[in-house]
Amino acid sequence: MLALRLAYRNVVGKGLRTWLNVAVLSLAYVLIIWHQGMFIGMLRYGSRAMIDYEVGGGQYWHRSYDPLDILSHDDAHGRIPAELSELISQGKATPILIRQAAIYPEGRLHSVLLKGIDHSQTVLKIPSHHLKNDKEALPVLIGKRMAKSLAMGIDDYITIRWRDAKGTFDALEARIVAIMDTPATGVDKGQLWVPLEALQKMVQLENEATLIVVGRNVLSIKDLPEWKFKEPDFLMRDIIEMVRGKRVGAAILYAVLLFLAMLAIFDTQVLAIFNRRKEIGTLMALGMSRGSVILLFTLEGAMNGILAIAVGAIYGIPLLVFTAQRGISLPEVTEEFGFAIPPKLFPFYSVGLIVGTVFIVSLTVTIVSFLPTRRILKMKPTDALRGKMS
Amino acid sequence: MVLVKTRNLLKCYPMGLRTLTALRKINLEFQRGEFCGLIGPSGSGKTTLLNIIGSLDVPSQGSVTVLDKKIEELSHVEAARLRRNHIGFIFQTYNLLPLYTAYENVEFPLLLIDMPEAKRKKKVMDALDWLGIADKAESRPAQLSGGESQRVAVARAIVKLPDLVLADEPTANLDAENSFNILEMMVKLNQELNTTFIFATHDEKVIRYLRRKIHLVDGQVVKDEIVN
Incomplete structure (x- = not known):
């Protein structure tokens, strides 16, 4: 003292x-x-x-899915398991189907990921409601960074080419229905968001998905035979x-x-x-x-x-x-x-x-x-x- | 009662390859209440002897006992405790703590012995009063004259009523009048409180006051005289 x-x-x-x-x-x-x-x-x-935009409360990945190996994406899909179907129907999970595709804005080829998402989902903050029913053309949602890099805006049309599950090429005209202002680059750059059902039909993979995002309030999580659960910490590493x-x-x-x-x-x-x-x-x-x-x-x-x-x-x-x-x-x-x-x-x-x-x-x-x-x-x-x- | 006793005291310092002997075969006894001085020219060993008695240094050989404690056997902490409780120092250059006021300087030894505040305050003011510098209580050392500074130093040395006061050339930096005043006060203290004073000096003004004069030359006691 x-x-x-x-x-x-x-x-x-x-x-x-x-x-x-x-x-x-x-x-x-x-x-x-x-x-x-x-x-x-x-x-x-x-x-x-x-x-909010990407990870949710964690994701079930199809066992073949490797986000770092883009060539594997076309093989990484499986039937949505019954254990998760109930969660999906309750709005506590949402399936996403991912496929490789190419687009031709202004005649230039761009490789993109086509991501199918349910227009009614509320698990992620992606404004998927814009993807609801468009009879004229396939509705497409893109992020603001993607729009900037493609120099495209709402109501612009793009040609999308993809291969279905049997390897057959197909193409169609799609219309950009909305541009989302998201802080998450992981759902923006190089990606086109389309309605899940439409994509499933386009690639002949009905009722299949690449990953399933579960909501933050889902507590009982367990690995399934074909699907491995990835914790948010892992996804955000x-x-x-x-x-x-x-x-x-x-x-x-x-x-x-x-x-x-x-x-x-x-x-x-x-x-x-x-x-x-x-x-x-x-x-x-x-x-x-x-x-x-x-x-x-x-x-x-x-x-x-x-x-x-x-x-x-x-x-x-x-x-x-x-x-x-x-x-x-x-x-x-x-x-x-x-x-x-x-x-x-x-x-x-x-x-x-x-x-x-x-x-x-x-x-x-x-x-x-x-x-x-x-x-x-x-x-x-x-x-x-x-x-x-x- | 014997307060300080030295037996065959030897103090050597290494000086390069050689050894300098500052004190040799010093055998002295100091009784309680003495007013005595170690007299001699510069380099005669006065300050060295004073430092050893004050437990600031240790003998190279021989024994020094102060208040029944053997200086050469004390640890640093024990030596500090001896100084804190029983010994007061007065230095030629006053050695006041520069950031503290006169009051705080005098209070310092009492803080070290954990004296309660009320008692401490009274003791400090008494000491300052006694030395006639109560009006300088709030002054810092830089604002004091030489005489005032030495009075503060004396007040600091005596405030805890030590058994022994060691004064190393206390008047060397003072004029005749200030020297006279300081010495008169020390004599009064010695007489009234029976405090033992040991001086190291070659100042004639001090020597006149001493009742015992121990003459040192080249580290040896050449004369030990009692003045009646």
């Missing part, structure tokens, strides 16, 4: 030198929390978008890994920030011990043990961290609250990141993030403050009193 009191008195007494350290440290606290909050916000948004990778990259920034702050603390401590040799000798002469003097100097250093929390809170809390409520506008190029990024990102600051950051920075400050004080262990009081280093 006494050491704390003395440390506080010494730290405040040092004036500007203390406040410079505190300012740099508080910046480290606030920037790390803010930046991490951005990534957490990004991950939360991306995950939510994927769950790419985005999780991508954000984790970006966070690792961002750690370099934190390391630089922390390094600068720690350099300032270390430098201050080394200088303090050098400049205050006589004072150290006096403290020992007055009856403080070396351990107590080391504790005092370590606490002085660590107190920079504590003051930085207070100073950081003064400007950091309003800044963090402001960004969390108002969001941060992102440039359009972030569309190309490969996963859902909103036009406005809302950082998310969890208690764990704040407490963790404060703990790690404070611990680092304390360790860095302690390291130079080990010199005091070697100091003879008689030398220190004369201002000499032993």
Whole structure:
């Protein structure tokens, strides 16, 4: 308690030198929390978008389905199992049939995935209701990125060519009935959404699907002989890994920030011990043990961290609250990141993030403050009193 | 009552390849209530002896007993406890803690012995009053003159009523008037509280006040005289 009191008195007494350290440290606290909050916000948004538009509560994959092997898609289909039919009829699951196809916008060949989805489904947020009954042409729903890359709009016609289950080529004219504005790129780029029943007829795979998305409220999930259940975490591993990778990259920034702050603390401590040799000798002469003097100097250093929390809170809390409520506008190029990024990102600051950051920075400050004080262990009081280093 | 006793005290320092002997065969006894001084030119070993008695240093050979504790056998923590509870130091350069006020400097030794606040406050103000610097209680060392600073240092040394006060050239940086005032106060303290004072000095102003003069030359006691 006494050491704390003395440390506080010494730290405040040092004036500007203390406040410079505190300012740099508080910046480290606030920037790390803010930046991490951005990534957490990004991950939360991306995950939510994927769950809403693509993943749902998980997916049953046909045993031959491999999303990374596009050539296998035409063989990855099977009858919708009876165990899931009931869920589908209750609106708790929706089957999707995936086939390879080609389209010819403006005479250019584009390989696409034809995805058949039930127009009445509500498991995913895909606006499949647009696919209901179109007698003139096959209705097609595409995402805004797809529309941009094809330079096509609503009511434009495209020729689709595909192979049916027996390998026979066929083609027809389809009409774009809607363009969906989805943050999930996984249901957008290179994909044409068509009515499930129509696609099943086109490829002669009636009552068959490639995967079945179950709703988030479905609890009893089990693997079936031909169908393997994939958990949402598995389905979202790419985005999780991508954000984790970006966070690792961002750690370099934190390391630089922390390094600068720690350099300032270390430098201050080394200088303090050098400049205050006589004072150290006096403290020992007055009856403080070396351990107590080391504790005092370590606490002085660590107190920079504590003051930085207070100073950081003064400007950091309003800044963090402001960004969390108002969001941060992102440039359009972030569309190309490969996963859902909103036009406005809302950082998310969890208690764990704040407490963790404060703990790690404070611990680092304390360790860095302690390291130079080990010199005091070697100091003879008689030398220190004369201002000499032993 | 014997407060300090040295037996065959030897202190050597390594100086490159050679060894410098700062004290040799020192056999002394100091009684409670003495007002005595170690006198000698620079390099005669006065400060070294004072430091060893004050448990800031240890003898190379021989034995030093202070308040029944053998200095050479004390750990760092035990030595610190001895200084904290029983010994007061006065230095030539005052050695006040620069960030603290005069009051806080005097209060410091009492904080170290965990004295309750009310009692501590009274003791500090009494000490400052006694030394005539109560009006400087809120001043920092940089705002004090040499004489005032040394008075604060004396107040700090005596505030806990130690058994022993060790003063290393306490008047070396003071003018005649300030030296006189400080010494008069120390004499008064010695007489009223029976505090033992051991000085290291070659200042004639101090020497005149001493009741026992121990002359050191080249680390040896050459004369130990009692002044009546």
